[in-house]
Amino acid sequence: MRKPSLATLVAALVAGSLCAGAPQPRAEAAEAAEVADVGGVAEVGGDTSSPPTASPAELGVDLDTVTIPELQARMANGSLTSSALTTVYLRRIKAIDPTIHAVLRTDPTALRQAAASDARHRHGHARGPLDGIPVLLKDNVNTRDLPTTAGSLALAGSPPDTDAALVTRLRHAGAVILGKTNLSEWANFRAAKPTSGWSAVGGQTSNPFVLDRNPCGSSAGSGAALAASLAQVAVGTETDGSIVCPAGMNGVVGHKPSLGLVSQSGVVPISAEQDTAGPMARNVIDTALTFSVLSDTTLPGDPAALPKTSGLRGKRIGLWRLPSLGPEVDAVMTRTAKRLRTAGAEVVEVTPPYQDRLAELEFPALLSEFHRDIDAYLATRKGPRDLAELIEFNRAHPAEQTCFAGQELFEQALAAPPTTDPEYRAMRAELKDVSRRSLDETMATHHLDAIASPTNPPAWTTDCARGDNDVIPSSTPAAVAGYPSLSVPAGFVDELPVGVLLMAGDHEDTELLSLGAAVERRLHAWRAPRYLPSTGTDAAR
Numbered sequence: 001m002r003k004p005s006l007a008t009l010v011a012a013l014v015a016g017s018l019c020a021g022a023p024q025p026r027a028e029a030a031e032a033a034e035v036a037d038v039g040g041v042a043e044v045g046g047d048t049s050s051p052p053t054a055s056p057a058e059l060g061v062d063l064d065t066v067t068i069p070e071l072q073a074r075m076a077n078g079s080l081t082s083s084a085l086t087t088v089y090l091r092r093i094k095a096i097d098p099t100i101h102a103v104l105r106t107d108p109t110a111l112r113q114a115a116a117s118d119a120r121h122r123h124g125h126a127r128g129p130l131d132g133i134p135v136l137l138k139d140n141v142n143t144r145d146l147p148t149t150a151g152s153l154a155l156a157g158s159p160p161d162t163d164a165a166l167v168t169r170l171r172h173a174g175a176v177i178l179g180k181t182n183l184s185e186w187a188n189f190r191a192a193k194p195t196s197g198w199s200a201v202g203g204q205t206s207n208p209f210v211l212d213r214n215p216c217g218s219s220a221g222s223g224a225a226l227a228a229s230l231a232q233v234a235v236g237t238e239t240d241g242s243i244v245c246p247a248g249m250n251g252v253v254g255h256k257p258s259l260g261l262v263s264q265s266g267v268v269p270i271s272a273e274q275d276t277a278g279p280m281a282r283n284v285i286d287t288a289l290t291f292s293v294l295s296d297t298t299l300p301g302d303p304a305a306l307p308k309t310s311g312l313r314g315k316r317i318g319l320w321r322l323p324s325l326g327p328e329v330d331a332v333m334t335r336t337a338k339r340l341r342t343a344g345a346e347v348v349e350v351t352p353p354y355q356d357r358l359a360e361l362e363f364p365a366l367l368s369e370f371h372r373d374i375d376a377y378l379a380t381r382k383g384p385r386d387l388a389e390l391i392e393f394n395r396a397h398p399a400e401q402t403c404f405a406g407q408e409l410f411e412q413a414l415a416a417p418p419t420t421d422p423e424y425r426a427m428r429a430e431l432k433d434v435s436r437r438s439l440d441e442t443m444a445t446h447h448l449d450a451i452a453s454p455t456n457p458p459a460w461t462t463d464c465a466r467g468d469n470d471v472i473p474s475s476t477p478a479a480v481a482g483y484p485s486l487s488v489p490a491g492f493v494d495e496l497p498v499g500v501l502l503m504a505g506d507h508e509d510t511e512l513l514s515l516g517a518a519v520e521r522r523l524h525a526w527r528a529p530r531y532l533p534s535t536g537t538d539a540a541r
Contacts, residue, residue: 006292006510059088063229064528068129068286071232075121075132082114082121082132085232086176089134093179093230099531100206102215102224104139106179107146113176120174129289131174136231138222139180139201140187141277142266143167146177150268151185151199153400154383154393161380164266166235166277166294173293178231181221187242188218189270189370190394191406193467196220196246198403204462207250208529210495213459216249216470218242222280223250227529233281233290239270240362241475243278244487248455248499251489251526253287253516254280256475258507259482262294269377271369273428274479282526284488284517291509312518313344317502318446320350320453322474328493329454336452336490336500336523343522350451352442354434358476361431367409367416368424374413387414403464435480439503450515455487455499474501484509486516489525495535497525 060080061070074080090106097103107113117132126132137143140150142160149155163171170177182202188194197205197220205220207213208227215224219236223246226234236243238256247254255278262277269275279290319337323330337347375386384390391410394400417424442451453474460469478485483506490500500519504512520526 006288006295006513059084063088063092063232064282065526067283068133068232068289071133072126072129072131075126078122082117082134082176083111085132086110086114086134086178089178089231092228096228096230097225099211100208100224100228101203102181102205102221102228103136103230104149104180104182104202104221105146107177109145110134110176110178117174117176127172127174128293129173130170130233130293132176133174133233134176134178134231135170135290136178136181136222136225136234137167138183138219138234138236138277140183140218140237140268141167141180141235142268143177143180146180148180148268149199149201150187151183151201152390153200153397154390155381156201158382160266162266164277165263167266169293170235175293181219181225181234183221184218184242186410187237187239187268187270189239189366189409191404191467192408193404193406195403195462195464196468196470197224197462198464200397200400200402204403204464206462207459207496208531209251209497210459210532210535212461212534213496214249214462214468215246216456216459216468217245219246219254219280223247223252223254226250226252226280226282229282229528233279233286235277235290235294236280237267237275237277238475238479239274239366240479241470241472243280244475244485244499244501245456245470245472247280247487248489248501249459249497251497251499251529252280252282253284253489253520254278254487254499255287255291255509255513255516256478256485257291257295258484258509261507261509262291269370269373271366272373273365273369273432274482275373284486284513284520287486288513288517291513295509311343312340312515312522315345315449315515315518316447317345317347318350318442318448318451319347320352320451320474322454325454325457325472329457329498332491332493332498333452333454333500339522340519343518347452348446348448350442350446350448352438352451352477354438355473355476357434358431358438358480359473361427361434362476362480364416365424365427365431367413368419368421369428370409371413371416372419404467431480432482435477436483436506438477439481439483440505443505449504450512451503453501453503454490455501456497458493458496458498478503482506484512486512488516488520488523490523491525492527495530495532 185199222234487499
């Protein structure tokens, strides 16, 4: 059977999204005209009272649940403008972000970008599904007109000279670049015990569900911003877990694409052997549509004429339980398996092999790769010219030490063998082999369409002194192999979201997104955050 194209998947998901409900009543014209300057290049600020949880009635859509196809349908019939949509998102950032600190800065040209999209829509020249859709970018993705800092004061001066390749693709698609999100500084590759979501530039991002809990992973700001409905979609990056863990812990969807499908040109690196940018959203359809723009893959065919995506009946899914994440998470996985079986899927218990060897080899290989790749990136920017100068910068700037002082990973990377070293090359070759065998052998032995596991434990309490509690092995096999993974909301432990991580074979992103859409429909586990100050559940273990 011929594999479905991404165009087939997108068309099916669009059809399903539009069938879910008719476009809402026409928005007031005054909303589109009311485009006062809200936000700007400076750090976002505003009223820190209780965050709103509802969308303005005059917009005519619920930002928490509306999908891109529904927005595009309304833009096409003239009942919604990108200017109105962008204005409301900017207002939400101004009102909500002081509570969660997910957005570093908004783009002062966002409303001009939206107005240009409105003109294209009026003349029937929309560029595709992302035309006029507000997008937030993780602040390790180069933007020529906005600072790109990786969370570090060392890069907080002049913006890069050029956009990242993925930003060029978003601009060509008509997306509205809304701003940049906070991240774990240097994508969590600086200190031995970092605190996820903290950077010297942006401070600490909070989990919108429970504010004293951690948002997880280096794409923390992207995940938290989406949970709070501060943009329609966002871009994160991952070396191992940094898209999928913040997606799971913030109750949204995150897709780590197969290695190489999204260009890493212009993205602050850790390792070219594992790094990838990827889409994050509140639902799978928006994630798939964003991936279709970010990906270097050309989409063939006419999406409007294609059939609906398949469901779960007849699918074989391997459940990797990971009991080390705790009995509450295991209970969520048990409920997930039951619902998938009820929908016609066959769920079998699996344990992918070679996990101890992966854990043993991955970190030493990343140290060598980081030294090589960060030196190459820093040579393109003003500021420290290489890793040695970056280490000295951190020693000389106390603001870089306000949450945690360590830069042990930088120092170890500086001393690591070069990537020309035979022992390093043997290590990376073995990593690639055992990570792929871990998934391929499991899939083949059990005749699986995908492997499912918990994405994350309940969010731990954020604590600079202790650092993270983020040894979460589910992301590692796909991350090291370069295979795709997708986190979809699965349920809650008290007030804290837990995701289910789906993994498939190399370049099977389309099949994985299709399966993820079916899982999402069956679990129906998304819900809006309540911005609780704390909760009685002890997730600090």
